Amino acid sequence: MAARTQPLRVVAAEVVTAVLDGQSLGQALPSGQQRVAPSDQSALQALSFGSCRWYHRLNAELTRRLRKPLRRKDQVIQSLLIVALFQLRHSHQADHAIINETVEACRSLGRRQLAGLVNGVLRAAQRDGEPAPDAPDERLSHPLWMTDKLRHNWPEDWESLLTANNQPPPMTLRVNAKRTDREAYLEELAQADIPARATPFAPYGIQLDQPCPVDRLPGFNNGRASVQDEAAQLCTTLLDLQPGQRVLDACAAPGGKTGAILEQGPDDLSVTALDDSADRLPRIRENLDRLGLSARLAVADAGATDQWWDGQPFDRILLDAPCSGSGVIRRHPDIKLLRREDDIKALAEEQLRLLSALWDTLAVGGRLVYATCSVFPQENHRIIQRFLRQQPQARLVPIDAPWGRDTGDGHQLFPGDGSHDGFFYACLVRSDSNHNQAVTS
Ligand SMILES: C[S@@+](CC[C@H](N)C(=O)[O-])C[C@H]1O[C@@H](n2cnc3c(N)ncnc32)[C@H](O)[C@@H]1O
Incomplete structure (x- = not known):
């Protein structure tokens, strides 16, 4: 017997509520998908992502329209209203259908007593049109702390950065250099009627004009291509991989960059992929x-080297550190609802701990690439500054590249600068001569 399905907007409201309660979209959406008809699954994804993307702006409007806040136990009705406001402002569905279905959904959620309120709020929202908020956090739909922090950190760029965070992300591929080359794969995509072009900076990257399911991609199941943003692809180009090297990918799951290292490096690399x-x-x-x-x-915990390291130094280390994800908000708009300001300080301490511990496993003359998908200096060039102060034998190698900007202590990419994600990179080389003996003795 087919499982009973629920109305799309009811499930969308429950997904948004789950995110407000601390779950990521990646956690909340799969169970939501099982509760809607298969034909509604992509609409559920669009509603859930869109409602999170515009949550702060829509919630500011909703708060003004409600005379008093809804009770905590009616959170799902607040989410239902957010979903409906998202549709009124960003979809082509007829307004009267959105309003009627939302009132009906309110009843089916057992809140008959709120149906009149829901109807009144949405009719007023339809009649008045969308207000134009002055406050930048509302206008650009980000939490106030994040808006203030980015404005302080990047006085010239914060507005375009926050605007880019609200754009739907492109779908970018990485061609497997061990199986094909970019020109040949572009030709295959053209034959499959998938318009695409080479990425400007990553040598194996291809950006699709429109996202498409991976099973439509030629040879995807045979590993000829992977999905990976251009900014993430640039990490591998900085490693300068040479024959016979021992390489550590220290925070490796789900293995996007491990795959890129093995595809693009010499055949005889010895690669260790670690994740806690x-x-x-x-x-x-x-x-x-x-x-x-x-x-x-x-x-293993990459920072607990005594638990996993055999004492043989690595020639190359990639530390793609756990971070706020503030450079990939357009892919994960729930980050705006889930992250708290205090998280950044805790993440920074963890990043410095990992970097300091892994340094001891790097060979003399070896190279460590530190990367994050963050745009907060606290997780990026300030980590490198702090690290260089405590580790005088570490030398920063300037990144001579036509992309991103030099912060003096690493290279920062913003999302939208040419449609890649936001990322930070720093290349460090170890110049001391007797340190490994001290570490291993
Ligand atoms: C940014 S993601 C890595 C993405 C991955 N490099 C890729 O390209 O597919 C960060 C990863 O670090 C892992 N992680 C967090 N803390 C860690 C630790 N102390 N030691 C090892 N891995 C850790 C997380 O589980 C997560 O998979």
Whole structure:
């Protein structure tokens, strides 16, 4: 017997409520998808993502329209109103259908007593049109703390950065250099009627004109291409991989960059992929299997080197550090609802801990690339400044590239500067001569 399905907007409201309660869209959406008809699944995704993307702006409007806040136990009705306001402001669905369906959904959620209020709020919203908020956090739909912090950090760029965060992201591929080349794959895409073009900066990148399901991509299941944003692809180009090297990908799951290292490096690299999440490690294996590549995998806290390191120094280390994700908000708009200002300080301490611990595993003359998908200096060039103060034998290698900007202590990309994600990169080289003996003795 087919599972009973629920109305699309009811499930969308429940997904938004789950995010407000602390779940990510990645956690809340899959169970929501099981509760709607298959034909509604992509609409559920669009409603959930759109409602999170515009939540702060829509909620500011809603707060003004409600004479007093709804009770905590009626949170789902507030989410239902957010979903409806998102549709009124950003969809082509007829206004009267949005309003009627939302009132009906309010009843079906067992809140008959709120149906009149829902109807009144939405009719007023329809009649008045969308207000134009003055406050930038409302206008650009970000939490106030994030808006203030980015305005302070990037006085020239914060507004275009926040605007870019509200754009739907492009779908970008990385061609598997061990199986094909970019020109040949572009030709295959053209034959499959998938318009695309080469990315300007990443040598194996292809950006699709429109996102498409991966099973439509030629040879995807045989590992000829992977989905990876151009900014993420640039990490591998900074590693300067050479034959015979021992390479560590320290925070590796789900293995996007491990795959890129193995595809683009010499055949005889010895690659270790580490992650502290046992749940995410199988994703690395699945990704490498699809690409026809292999690495040594381990579950461990990268910062606890005594628990996983055999004492043999690495020639190259990629530390793609856990971070706020503030550079990938357009892909994960729930970050705006989930992150708290205090998280940034805690993340920065963790990033510095990982960098300091991994430094001891780097060979003399070896290179470590520190990267985050963050746009907060606290997680980026300030980590490098702090690290260089405590580690005088570390030398920063300037990144000579036609993309991003030099912060003096690393290179920062903003989202939307040419349609890649926001990312930070720093290349560090180890110049001391006797440190490894001290570490291993
Ligand atoms: C930015 S994601 C890595 C993405 C990955 N490099 C890729 O390209 O597919 C950060 C990863 O760090 C892992 N992580 C967080 N803290 C860690 C730690 N102390 N040691 C090792 N891995 C950690 C998380 O589980 C997460 O998978």
